[in-house]
Amino acid sequence: MHTSPDGTEVVATRSDAEALASPPLLILDEVTAFFDKHGLGSGPLSWTSIGDGQSNITYRIRRGAEDFVLRRGPRPPLPRSTHDMVREARIQQLLRGQGVPVPEILAICEDESVLGVPFYVMAYLDGLVITNTIPPNLSSMEERRATSAAVVDALVRIHSVDVSSGDLASFGRPEGYLQRQVARFSGLWDVNTTRSLPEVARIGSWLADNVPESSAAAVLHGDYRPGNLMFAPQSPARVIAVLDWEMSAVGDPLADLGYLTATYSEPGSASTPLELTGVTRHPGYYTRADVIEAYRQRMDLNLDALPWYQALALWKASIFCEAIYTRWLKGERPHDLVFGPSLEAGVPQLLRAAAGFAGLAPAPL
Structure with a gap:
């Protein structure tokens, strides 16, 4: 279990999540089941947060030898219009079909019962984000x-x-x-x-x-x-x-x-x-x-x-x-x-x- 400044961030099971006053951001058994359903890797998950998490929240998920990226909104309640994961994923799917360089969207979860908010999974890309250091x-x-x-x-x-x-x-x-x-x-x-x-x-x-x-x-x-x-x-x-x-x-x-x-x-x-x-x-x-x-x-x-x-x-x-x-x-x-x-x-x-x-x-x- 990992604890973030905002409370418990990741738990192993649904029962662990239900025991918390504030919902976690990842429930590993739920994510594992979702990955199984969509044929995304095999075996146990490991995870690392990506970015500062000031808005939507992104995790690098490793499963076996494969890497994925899971992106979800912050903890509810929040205005849907500002954290619409389904819309965000679908516009990338459409743009990818038009030749715009965007990550490949592998699966979208609209069922809020899984993590409390919709989320999507995309392919992990090995690349550079340029900020204050010249590569x-x-x-x-x-x-x-x-x-x-x-x-x-x-x-x-x-x-x-x-x-x-x-x-x-x-x-x-x-x-x-x-x-x-x-x-x-x-x-x-x-x-x-x-x-x-x-x-x-x-x-x-x-x-x-x-x-x-x-x-x-x-x-x-x-x-x-x-x-x-x-x-x-x-x-x-x-x-x-x-x-x-x-x-x-x-x-x-x-x-x-x-x-x-x-x-x-x-x-x-x-x-x-x-x-x-x-x-x-x-x-x-x-x-x-x-x-x-x-x-x-x-x-x-x-x-x-x-x-x-x-x-x-x-x-x-x-x-x-x-x-x-x-x-x-x-x-x-x-x-x-x-x-x-x-x-x-x-x-x-x-x-x-x-x-x-x-x-x-x-x-x-």
Whole structure:
């Protein structure tokens, strides 16, 4: 049995789970039975958590000589719309059929009686996620540039998938997507904060008053950044999987480009809580302008309004980061010694950056 900061995380049997006040995240006999049913390996399971578990939770499961990845939502109760594992798995299945590099989905469990929430199992991939360390095999100037080019190439492949008909068309309503985003996040601020930051309303009003006309509809990843890409471990640099599709939708593709470029680290760029792949500050990687130009050359889209999308990205980020900060203040993240407390200053940093993209004068101190 393994104990996490949030309570018992993994137990051996259903009876062990029923004896707990808070449900575990994995019940090994239930997972074993599910794997048996779907022909996924044989023998006892071993497991290791992957990632920080701040949102949906991912485990590497080893069974015999085979490795798998199990992904599930956090403990209930949680809004289904933000942790819909079935939807997340199915959009990857559809995109894989269209040639987008995503993990192979091996099985989906919609039965909440198994682990308390739906989950899915995907193939394990041996690759690299690039954050703050340059991989030795991709460290030459040529490979750094190729790494950047691969980031743009994968985004172009996603945005080039036809969503005008078929199953992908049902994953969102592109008409009014931007207006809905502004309205939805405007309504989330007051319920997620304990402090007054007037910049949120000021930027939100500017966004609402200046919504651009979408020129295309595409699959949106929703959190597209280098840290959500898995690269092949050997050169040449290439993306073997785009990960973490929990925020995917069908809408305006410039929302993804705006998020990628607004959060992109380059020499001299201001640090924010969303700087998650700092290696691109080093020589050889694309600058923000390089990313935009590479995308422009591949996609026949007018990018004149891109600063609006960049402001939207950071404004939304400030709101969901404020929710994390409020949880930390309330003692709901007792073992978070770094990220939560950093958001006292981090959220205002995001708002200042958003205002900059919006062309708004700095707020008076």
